[in-house]
Amino acid sequence: MIKEWKRDIEARRDETRNYLISGEDTLEVRDDEIQIEVVGAEIPTSPIKTKATRVLPVTATNLVLFPTKQDIVKQFTLNTQQKYAFMIITSHLDGENHAYTGTIDNQLLMCIPGCGGTGKSQLIRAITNPIVCIAQDYIQGKTVDDLRLRQAILELPDNKTEHLPGYLPLVPGMPVLLTENVATELGLSNGTRGIFRQLVYNESPEDVRYQDKNFPLNTKFITQPKYALVEFPGCKLDNKLAELQSKIVPIAISEQTFLFDAKELLPANVAKAAKINKKTTKLTVKRKALPLIPAYSMTTHKSQGQTLGKIIVDLVMPPGPIELASVYVSLSRVKRLDDLLIIRPFEFGTLQVKPSTAQIEELKRLDKIAQ
Structure with missing residues (x-):
């Protein structure tokens, strides 16, 4: 079913693109290009509710659902x-x-x-029964078996792994950020905010064997996710996808390649010998993972272009030159001053950063073009 959903999204993306370019709201699709593969199953539209909606899953996969409250009561x-x-x-x-009451959820004591x-x-x-998706990493076409190497690669920040996280904690209803362009014409691009609703995955013996000291002992690890169902309230899908609720979009596994320097994992003499002989200690890693990251907090860079409801901002800048945009962007994400909270005292000079010479020249160039 994920293939059919993907074709549907691509068709709607192309239709929107054609309309923006030519003004024609038409798209030709050949009948022989449409392939539908079906296996019957049921997926609850919410992991909390027990009421089920008929959904066609991907072929040849065991559909495993988030447990309901009653399931958890029995399990424990x-x-x-x-x-x-x-x-x-x-x-x-x-x-x-x-x-x-309304949009206010008062504290429970x-x-x-x-x-x-x-x-x-x-x-x-x-x-607190957490669920964590584990990325699948490959070196020279083989899975990473060495535990130290595997752990080190998984713990890399996502800005060093082409924005595919090694660990992805998931809780139904949590905010997430999309980290790749799925269909920019439909409002599904890198940095789009969504709400995680459901996960479809294959059970694997690795799920049981996997343990990580960074997570509680009762963590359920998922090593073979298939796709995540994410609600994107701002997306431009006028009609819902087949068998899914409005604004729900399936996000499939993505694949990226990045470099990892294994120098720190090598014995000192081996690392030194590699340096003397000008041998690289960098490994090419291919990662398969969901292109999603938790969005309870985000960097200034990720927040660009977004309008947020209520935000907490830290204006204490890290060491180094302060960029003008790093202050302006963070303070201008909300519509009202009442929706902004600055978390701690900061140097007033942070607000007095002057534009660089290059920025001034760019503004002059744009003014000249506008004239």
Whole structure:
């Protein structure tokens, strides 16, 4: 089904592009180019609700869903009191609570008394049962088997891996950023904000064997994701895709290649010998992963061109020259001053950065063209 969705998105993208260029709202599609592969299954439109909608998945894949609340209660064998607390907390997180009014979700304060051994830790594990997608990395066409090398590559920041993260924590309803251009004409481009709704993946023996000290012991690792269903409220898909709700877009696995310097992992004498003999210690890595990153926070660069609801800004700049845009961009993402919070004191000089000579020359050039 992911292939059919992809064709549909590409067709709509081309139709929009043709309309922008020629003004003609038409697109010819050959019948022999349309291929539909179908395997029946059911995917809940929400991982919290049990009501299911019929969805056609990709072929030859085991469809595994996010567990419902009742599934989690059974998995962690919560007793009656634990279940009550679990349902109250998760319902609050889902917006299904009496304190929720309009767009304001008031804070939930809950005290769970009891000495050690009364099951509080089990309740915490049930509530904070994280799911993390692991990128698949290949060197010379083979998976990375060396544990130290694999860990080092996975822990690279996404700005060094062509914006494909090694670890992608996922929680239904969390904000995410798209990190590649899917269909810019439809508002699905690098930096577009969305809301993660659902994940479709294959179960693998690696999921069980994988452990990482950076995550809790009860973390569920996914090593073979197929695609993520993401809601993009601002996208220009006038009609919903087949069997999906409005504004829901399937984001498939992306593939990128980047370099990794393994010098730090080599013994000192080997690294020195490589330098003397002018041998490179850089490895070419091919990564397959979902082109998404969590968007609870973002850099100034990623926020360019976006209008945000409410933001918290840090104006304490890192060492080095201060760019004029780094201040202006962060402060101009909201429409009202009331929606802006500056997190800590900063040097007033940060607001007095003058444009560089190159910037002034560019402004003069643009003014000359405009005349």
